[in-house]
Amino acid sequence: MSATEQSLLLGVATGAANGGDPQGAARLVRRELLEPVDGALRFQAPLVARWFQRKSAEMNALDASHENSA
Numbered sequence: 001m002s003a004t005e006q007s008l009l010l011g012v013a014t015g016a017a018n019g020g021d022p023q024g025a026a027r028l029v030r031r032e033l034l035e036p037v038d039g040a041l042r043f044q045a046p047l048v049a050r051w052f053q054r055k056s057a058e059m060n061a062l063d064a065s066h067e068n069s070a
Contacts, residue, residue, distance in 0.1 A: 009033065010059075012041050013052035 011017035
C-alpha cells in the first residue's frame with residue numbers, strides 16, 4: 001500500500017479526506033477497503049475504520065509529545 005493510500009485511509013477514518021488522489025481512492029475501492037456512499041468514501045468494515053482512527057490518534061499523540069519536548 002502506498003503512502004498516498006495510507007494517507008487517504010487515515011483521512012477517511014478521521015473525516016478529513018480531501019479526495020486528492022482519485023486513482024488511489026479507486027484502488028482502495030477495488031480492494032474493498034472503501035466504498036462510495038452519497039458522494040463520499042467510507043470504510044466497508046467498521047473494524048478497519050476503528051483501527052485507522054486509533055492509529056491516527058496515536059500518531060497525533062506522538063506528534064504532540066515531540067512538540068512538547070522540543
